[in-house]
Amino acid sequence: MTVFDYRNGELHAEDLPLSDIATRHGTPCFVYSRQAIEQAWLAWDQALAGTPHLVCFAIKANSNLAVLNILARLGAGFDIVSGGELERVLAAGGEPSRIVFSGLGKTAEEMRRALEVGIHCFNVESTAELERLQLVAAELGVQAPVSLRVNPDVDAMTHPYISTGLKENKFGIDIARAPEVYRRAAALPNIDVRGIDCHIGSQLTDDTPLVDALDRLLALVDQLAAEGIQIQHLDLGGGLGVTYRDETPPTPAEYLAKVKAHLGDRDLTLLFEPGRSIVANAGVLLTRVNLLKPTEHKNFAIIDAAMNDLIRPALYSAWMGIDAVRPRSDVAAQQWDIVGPVCETGDFLGKDRELALAEGDLLAVRSAGAYGFVMSSNYNTRPRAAEVMVDGGQCHQIRRRETLSELFAGESLLPEA
Numbered sequence: 001m002t003v004f005d006y007r008n009g010e011l012h013a014e015d016l017p018l019s020d021i022a023t024r025h026g027t028p029c030f031v032y033s034r035q036a037i038e039q040a041w042l043a044w045d046q047a048l049a050g051t052p053h054l055v056c057f058a059i060k061a062n063s064n065l066a067v068l069n070i071l072a073r074l075g076a077g078f079d080i081v082s083g084g085e086l087e088r089v090l091a092a093g094g095e096p097s098r099i100v101f102s103g104l105g106k107t108a109e110e111m112r113r114a115l116e117v118g119i120h121c122f123n124v125e126s127t128a129e130l131e132r133l134q135l136v137a138a139e140l141g142v143q144a145p146v147s148l149r150v151n152p153d154v155d156a157m158t159h160p161y162i163s164t165g166l167k168e169n170k171f172g173i174d175i176a177r178a179p180e181v182y183r184r185a186a187a188l189p190n191i192d193v194r195g196i197d198c199h200i201g202s203q204l205t206d207d208t209p210l211v212d213a214l215d216r217l218l219a220l221v222d223q224l225a226a227e228g229i230q231i232q233h234l235d236l237g238g239g240l241g242v243t244y245r246d247e248t249p250p251t252p253a254e255y256l257a258k259v260k261a262h263l264g265d266r267d268l269t270l271l272f273e274p275g276r277s278i279v280a281n282a283g284v285l286l287t288r289v290n291l292l293k294p295t296e297h298k299n300f301a302i303i304d305a306a307m308n309d310l311i312r313p314a315l316y317s318a319w320m321g322i323d324a325v326r327p328r329s330d331v332a333a334q335q336w337d338i339v340g341p342v343c344e345t346g347d348f349l350g351k352d353r354e355l356a357l358a359e360g361d362l363l364a365v366r367s368a369g370a371y372g373f374v375m376s377s378n379y380n381t382r383p384r385a386a387e388v389m390v391d392g393g394q395c396h397q398i399r400r401r402e403t404l405s406e407l408f409a410g411e412s413l414l415p416e417a
């Protein structure tokens, strides 16, 4: 039995009926399970037992402070991509020395703050970034720990918008140019070359491209060693996919066994930056059917969540599981398009779903723990949803729903002429 499962005809989160959570916290609402987050993180960490490693949760997938705090308590590292994400990790009790800073557009201010708090490593994506980091580190009189993010030109075989390891993608340093950039880095006085890094894409359901990328990085590590540049850690990024529908991605243990086998006897600490595989299936988006609109051509169930709450279907044509919280037998099942109230035809969470529905019914959109709330917006001036965490028989609000007045806080009218 998984943490989101049916008992006595109703979908539960751990031991709690989702209808009770909806009554107490309202809808739309993201519901996460602490147990599921912990299990998913441990699946990574335990599979690496006996190998020097650091699992850095990619907080872009879910940056709620309570989520980060759960992981910090387990000793997780964190992968960040902005100054804002850095502050979140610190506020959640994350250890600065376990933070890796990814992203291709770091500002001098972000670099300064990260150096001041003492992060583990900067994943540098260009020579321009390397030179800027040298300047900022020199100003502060410190050494910046650096890993170069290499673009290995490997096809991740995923959606083109979330494929990052091909040479036409904006990410990383072309692997053919990497030795030259390593030589430059090694010569810079305030740069401390520590690692090598890549991240080839997200929602990979086959680990072959990840292992291909690893082999390319290992060849580079060996070449650099022959030149006297010693790499201490290898960061393979995130990317491991999850099951949304019928995908069968490898488990972390299966994937990591291959990684360890390819590593051979090289003395390298392994870093990973998983996001989706830790939180996607630890969350659902709970939403209520607002109105039913059957038409001659299509049946629309208009729910109180929308593309502003969960943009994955609109942005990537992503398929998300949608289940009735209390499946009913008093009306016939029909095909419904599950749509939000936003003024866009792309505002749907699912199409042609066979469901027996009535107004007021609760639905759970599955696998919404990753790239859900974090990608939400206020489009159509809709308040962002609440987030709650189920933890050992209790449900805690970990972010309240936005109020309408918060939606225009910070704006001002022009002065009178």
Ligand SMILES: Cc1ncc(COP(=O)(O)O)c(C=O)c1O
Pocket: 058, 061, 079, 102, 103, 199, 201, 202, 203, 237, 238, 239, 240, 273, 274, 275, 276, 277
């Ligand atoms: C640099 C980097 N690391 C880690 C991740 C996390 O990836 P995923 O959620 O697919 O594990 C991403 C997002 O794809 C990323 O861009």
Ligand SMILES: N[C@@H](CCCC[NH3+])C(=O)O
Pocket: 060, 162, 202, 203, 312, 316, 370, 371
């Ligand atoms: N936001 C994407 C994943 C992007 C990964 C970020 N590098 C998704 O929902 O699938």
